[in-house]
């Protein structure tokens with residue numbers, strides 16, 4: 020069945036490219052669409068434009084070898100020639116925190132115009148994270164107006180949110196915990212479920228063998244939950260808001276533990292993590308959450324709730340704790356070395372988390388801004404994100420970027436560990452002892468502070484209550 024189904028993916032960004040790549044790897048004939056010509060040219064060469072484990076091999080294979088993926092800016096023509104369109108365009112924050120739906124509007128217009136020229140049924144699936152009721156009131160309305168066709172009759176409509184984690188997105192797309200299908204009508208839900216059943220079918224083919232070997236487990240169909248469209252939209256926001264809440268919770272507790280002599284938040288988190296009702300996931304105290312999803316999605320829910328006459332006090336606190344957490348790193352630095360004016364501070368890790376070069380809302384940006392406002396000079400190093408930090412982030416040329424990790428220790432007054440890349444986990448006291456007076460502020464609690472201190476290094480960390 021899949022060989023006959025032609026997919027178009029509207030939006031070849033992070034989610035769109037990975038989604039298109041995996042469907043194409045299973046054999047679906049897929050066209051990735053975007054308004055950005057540069058992205059399309061890059062993909063058609065079999066290359067990628069951001070760092071993500073296993074993605075370069077995947078895109079090279081489906082574009083150049085299997086030839087099941089092509090990329091195009093000819094959006095209306097491509098949609099018209101396909102059977103299913105997955106909407107994966109961005110939904111960034113507006114300045115008031117609400118969800119910017121302008122890309123969703125333009126994608127829906129493309130689909131509507133294409134359907135006006137198309138005969139036969141077409142399935143439209145919104146995968147972007149969109150505030151409740153957007154699929155019905157915006158996407159459906161625009162497509163019906165542009166095409167003069169009816170949802171549930173001439174075209175199908177679903178909302179199927181994406182839950183992948185950056186840095187592990189290929190894994191998460193092949194082995195999702197669940198698939199949520201919000202269906203406008205029964206037929207739409209059934210069509211989409213059949214597509215997922217084909218994607219995840221258990222078979223002894225190249226797809227299953229390749230990914231099964233890489234990740235050491237069998238490809239199989241995850242739990243598929245068929246719900247209403249609005250429920251699916253809410254599930255995505257509840258999912259991200261809950262994870263963000265766990266992070267802010269443990270960070271708040273870390274700040275409390277710092278005030279209690281001899282308490283280490285890691286021991287507290289470990290113990291509560293054994294409680295199956297809590298689980299040990301997302302309980303690592305640190306510099307706070309960032310990235311393109313958690314901050315924007317929690318803010319979007321806050322604005323949405325307020326617009327609907329509800330004051331979401333918990334979600335507001337989640338954001339407030341997160342904003343102050345980045346500053347906590349700077350307070351710890353001041354406690355360790357005093358006034359920061361004229362001091363040289365080294366940042367280890369810029370991306371918002373390891374295994375990605377994504378700089379969107381990275382805690383490093385807030386930490387560096389705070390350091391600069393206090394008159395410090397900043398030098399930073401990251402295994403993958405330096406180019407994005409220079410060209411696409413607010414940091415740009417405000418700081419110095421080291422050419423090698425080794426350079427970071429020269430003339431530096433304190434090293435701040437911000438992103439827990441594996442490479443940084445391997446650093447030993449001897450590496451930091453290249454500094455004249457070694458000081459380490461461990462924002463992710465990856466170092467054995469007792470060992471570091473025995474070696475004469477001042478090593479402090481988030482959530483470490485000092486014995487006075």
Ligand SMILES: NC(=O)c1ccc[n+]([C@@H]2O[C@H](COP(=O)([O-])OP(=O)(O)OC[C@H]3O[C@@H](n4cnc5c(N)ncnc54)[C@H](O)[C@@H]3O)[C@@H](O)[C@H]2O)c1
Pocket residue numbers: 029030031032033034035052053054055058094107108109110122125126129146147148149181182183184185311312
């Ligand atoms: N990045 C993640 O980890 C992640 C995880 C889960 C869900 N999501 C959600 O998925 C959606 C996409 O996120 P992303 O990170 O991939 O965004 P992104 O900004 O990386 O990519 C969006 C792409 O859409 C393109 N675009 C804009 N208008 C278009 C149009 N009319 N037609 C075709 N392409 C168009 C843009 O040029 C861009 O390449 C968002 O709603 C996001 O919240 C993201």
